[in-house]
Amino acid sequence: xxxxxxxxxxxxxxxxxxxxxxxxxxxxxxxxxxxxxxxxxxxxxxxxxxxxxxxxxxxxxxxxxxxxxxxxxxxxxxxxxxxxxxxxxxxxxxxxxxxxxxxxxxxxxxxxxxxxxxxxxxxxxxxxxxxxxxxxxxxxxxxxxxxxxxxxxxxxxxxxxxxxxxxxxxxxxxxxxxxxxxxxxxxxxxxxxxxxxxxxxxxxxxxxxxxxxxxxxxxxxxxxxxxxxxxxxxxxxxxxxxxxxxxxxxxxxxxxxxxxxxxxxxxxxxxxxxxxxxxxxxxxxxxxxxxxxxxxxx
Amino acid sequence: xxxxxxxxxxxxxxxxxxxxxxxxxxxxxxxxxxxxxxxxxxxxxxxxxxxxxxxxxxxxxxxxxxxxxxxxxxxxxxxxxxxxxxxxxxxxxxxxxxxxxx
Numbered sequence: 001x002x003x004x005x006x007x008x009x010x011x012x013x014x015x016x017x018x019x020x021x022x023x024x025x026x027x028x029x030x031x032x033x034x035x036x037x038x039x040x041x042x043x044x045x046x047x048x049x050x051x052x053x054x055x056x057x058x059x060x061x062x063x064x065x066x067x068x069x070x071x072x073x074x075x076x077x078x079x080x081x082x083x084x085x086x087x088x089x090x091x092x093x094x095x096x097x098x099x100x101x102x103x104x105x106x107x108x109x110x111x112x113x114x115x116x117x118x119x120x121x122x123x124x125x126x127x128x129x130x131x132x133x134x135x136x137x138x139x140x141x142x143x144x145x146x147x148x149x150x151x152x153x154x155x156x157x158x159x160x161x162x163x164x165x166x167x168x169x170x171x172x173x174x175x176x177x178x179x180x181x182x183x184x185x186x187x188x189x190x191x192x193x194x195x196x197x198x199x200x201x202x203x204x205x206x207x208x209x210x211x212x213x214x215x216x217x218x219x220x221x222x223x224x225x226x227x228x229x230x231x232x233x234x235x236x237x238x239x240x241x242x243x244x245x246x247x248x249x250x251x252x253x254x255x256x257x258x259x260x261x262x263x264x265x266x267x268x269x270x271x272x273x274x275x276x277x278x279x280x281x282x283x284x285x286x287x288x289x290x291x292x293x294x295x296x297x298x
Numbered sequence: 299x300x301x302x303x304x305x306x307x308x309x310x311x312x313x314x315x316x317x318x319x320x321x322x323x324x325x326x327x328x329x330x331x332x333x334x335x336x337x338x339x340x341x342x343x344x345x346x347x348x349x350x351x352x353x354x355x356x357x358x359x360x361x362x363x364x365x366x367x368x369x370x371x372x373x374x375x376x377x378x379x380x381x382x383x384x385x386x387x388x389x390x391x392x393x394x395x396x397x398x399x400x
Binding site (some may be wrong): 008009012019020021025027030061062063065067117134187190191226 | 299301302321322323324325326327328329330331334335350351353355356357358359367376377379380381383384385392393
């Protein structure tokens with residue numbers, strides 16, 4: 001392991017997540033692919049029920065090149081702890097223990113196991129690929145689904161604008177454990193993500209990366225815009241790139257001017273029904289959050 | 299590119315033939331994904347500058363860095379999502395409709 005900055009020019013040519021059956025243009029599979037390219041051969045991965053376990057482990061296929069196992073849905077954090085304990089007991093050194101869980105597997109179902117693992121300061125890396133709903137089972141609302149998004153369990157109609165709840169503030173919930181390292185990222189900013197992965201690999205303690213990952217199938221977006229949409233989400237202020245280290249929050253990107261929210265949202269099938277009043281609610285929530293972040297974060 | 303090779307697999311005939319535990323090593327691939335796509339990316343080598351943006355953002359990792367400092371596509375596993383063509387800063391990748399009659 002070295003401190004050299006990993007870029008597209010010097011990263012390994014080895015593909016650790018290859019031949020998987022994820023939908024075309026899947027942001028989550030890009031997040032897993034890049035993470036494994038940074039962590040390398042000696043990586044042990046655990047994945048709970050979710051898209052990446054569903055597309056990676058289809059018998060008789062095994063799309064992971066490194067060691068990977070499917071964990072119980074709520075038990076990603078505890079399984080990672082167990083894997084680290086096992087490696088310690090066997091005296092196996094220089095390894096990464098990494099979990100890839102979706103937004104439902106992290107913010108809803110797996111939250112207590114994640115909280116426990118952070119509390120025990122396990123040396124593990126937890127990556128949440130956030131595609132903003134339970135996509136693998138057919139687009140059901142999770143607590144990370146944003147306001148106004150249409151899912152099968154938060155339908156849009158005359159009375160409701162889709163999801164009526166805002167996104168759970170999971171990054172700050174994780175940071176509130178006083179975790180060694182936490183960060184948010186987006187597949188639209190891959191270099192920023194690579195930097196954060198390299199940092200997480202060196203942390204002595206728990207690290208958590210929350211990556212915003214587009215889902216063309218669930219969001220009703222063209223497959224080719226997967227990366228540009230994730231970039232736009234950051235530029236419009238609906239998502240943010242930040243880090244938490246040594247008890248302090250740092251904003252990595254401060255857009256001088258936000259990309260128009262309406263234009264960004266209406267590109268997505270799940271937001272097509274939104275009225276101007278709904279978009280105003282989304283903008284107000286965004287402005288409130290950014291005001292707080294700009295005041296209190298570095 | 300360093301990627302797992304396609305392996306032959308015979309479907310078990312009865313339930314008794316199925317393994318009871320882990321039975322394959324990592325990277326055990328038995329089928330390609332090329333049948334998924336209707337458009338395929340074609341790289342214009344004279345416009346490609348070798349910035350590898352497409353390599354970085356390909357969700358399937360099917361862009362290959364070539365020795366000439368350009369890129370090629372592994373058509374066995376490309377799903378034709380078009381992210382590479384959309385992200386290319388030099389418009390060097392074009393999505394061409396597959397000839398499905400073949």
